[in-house]
Amino acid sequence: MWPELLLCCSEPVGQNPIVLPDDRGKAVGVMSKALQHFIKKAQADGVVAGAIGLGGTGGTSLLSTPFSGQTEPYVKTSDLVLFPSIVDICVINNVSRVVLSNAGAAFAGMVIGRLERFQESCNEGKKGTVGITMYGVTTLCVNVVNERLKKEGYETLIFHATGVGGKAMQSLVLEGYIQGVLDITTAEVADYVVGGVVPCDSSCFDVIIEKKIPFVLSVRALDMVTFGLKHTVPTNFQQRNIHIHNAQILLMRTTVDKNKKFAGFIADKLNNLQQRSVFACHKRVFQHWMLQESPSMILRLLPTGTLLNELQRLIQINEDRQVKMYPYHINDPEFATALVDSFMEICS
Template sequence: MSRPTILLLGTCDTKLNELLYTRNQLESQANAILLDLGRASSTDPKIDIKQSDIIKQPSLNISKLARAEYIDRLIPPATDIVRELYEGQKIHGAIGIGGSCGTALATGVMRNALPVGFPKLMVSTMASGDVSPYVEETDITMMYSVVDIAGTNRILNRILCNAAAAICGMALAYFAAGSGYSSEKEGKKRVGVTMFGVTTPGVDKIREYLEQNHGYEVYVFHATGAGGKAMERLVNEGQLDAVLDLTTSEIADEICGGVLTAGPKRLEAAARAGIPQVISVGACDMINFGPSETIPAQYKERLIHHHNPTVTLVRTSPEECEQIATFIAQKLRASSTTDLIRIIFPTGGISMLDMPGLSFHDPEADSVLFSTLEKHLEGSGIPILRDDREINDPGFAVSIAKALVELIEKAN
């Protein structure tokens, strides 16, 4: 009976015994490939892919490089090798073990080479703290090693046994599914939709309409920075067929210094991929910060809404709305398929707080947002529609969903 194959990543110059112990645990249920990410090259015959196989530059001795430079030099060629293994369906799971440097190396390769949905697990001394630099917007599972990965002992061995069993279970399921999920719900269009708490009712109606009336598979992304990045990643990986970007509030945080930015590349993936996309400006009326005491001094006198004890919102100004609209226009103009883009404004309110009588209602700021985007996209071929309903109105939600369906049908 054939078995899945699991890639084992680590620094063999410092963690060889621990890696070999883990490999032994893996091989009770799967085949294993050991890839060396060490700073100093090892010639141990048990290593399947040696550091010298990765570097392929005899003149480059990375052991003499500073630690940070060595990590930066090794990740790209290691990524190429692992991506080739994945694309050739030669591996069905990946596990790494290491300290801070080993974790940076292994997770860097996993993020760059392996798509969302592929089993990935990292046993790390760093896993009890902030793991966002290692996980980013991917689905890497982190497991804390409890003790340092410095020699085998009963505690570490038990944890490595558990980790091996965990990745074997994931890989077995992935292998049984046919190395992925391509056959699952075959033929269904996959649509990404962005959501925030203040746009949730609208997104719920959009999802209901697309699923019940067209059988689409809808992926909702919480626009908290990582959510926008995750959607962009899935577009780049070819795992989304269309995007309904209702909630572009992460752009406000990027421009204004909020805590939920998705970075400067937001809106680039779908434009580059040329897939159908309908875009709105949901929740662009707010900048997100933590507890009220964390609000920067320049915003202290602004209109503020205390969403909960850990989230405080600041209303965007007309000047900031102009910058948000300019950002959006620049990204969309880069698309090679502007005929598959639509922009729809809910002029009755762009969030649950932006309606008459509510705390963030500011017709002047909204008007600047709408008119600036119209101005910068003039002549681009991208249609812009103003709808006098608010963003969570059920009729608006169905209308914007129908607009996306029309683009999907046009693309086909």
């Protein structure tokens, strides 16, 4: 039975037959890979609505005694639900019966909800789902973009650019839930390059490149790097220009040299895009009221100006990869309108 099952579920590897090792640990590894391949294929084919697993440390995915501890490495950016079994599940008793029943009922409810949402989406006839990144400093822009996209018939998903937010968006792009992206807030790149607490990783933008979905990029919030409490700021940064955002978050101003590195990282990624894309550049760094309240803010123009100039220099423009310059601040409603116009254009 096992050879036939593994052959059916496993990803083909050359001409060698799939063999289940005698060693238990190695055998579990082979079975786990076969299960992953089967579930991915079944999901792609639209024949699976959910997955539930139970067992010990050798085969646990969802319900087990060990999962009462650290769960972040397993959950990551997914909506995986974990039920600690409280007692061992080798036998059914008055405790395990309740735990298993609750897990089963929750699973059934999630599957029914998913099927109902699928039916609703088919009936609504929406154009697709668009992922948008946001920070406090881009909220005004994102609000206008969000409302406009909804009026145009799109569903929108807004992600706070706090490291896990960007990774969650990329995960949903990979899984096919998102069909277009407006990356308005690229703060995670700054934290990745400098060493802040809300970074992306080296694979940032790679899923968008792989999936070839419509992509509009702007670059706001690269003028700051995020740290936690004061003791989390590295010693070599202690004398830098640091702003207290709140009791838990400190923001450090970025330098000209680092902005050049941000531009290099982003441009390298954009130059690998094969789909239609737009880099939308907002030429005004500050709104008029900011300069009126604090004229010294003009001194902060140089790093951001360097970033924008470097991006224009490094991005390789072609028929599908465009750079558009706008005489607005990112939170001006005219700029938000221009972002959506660009997105609609590359989707047409």
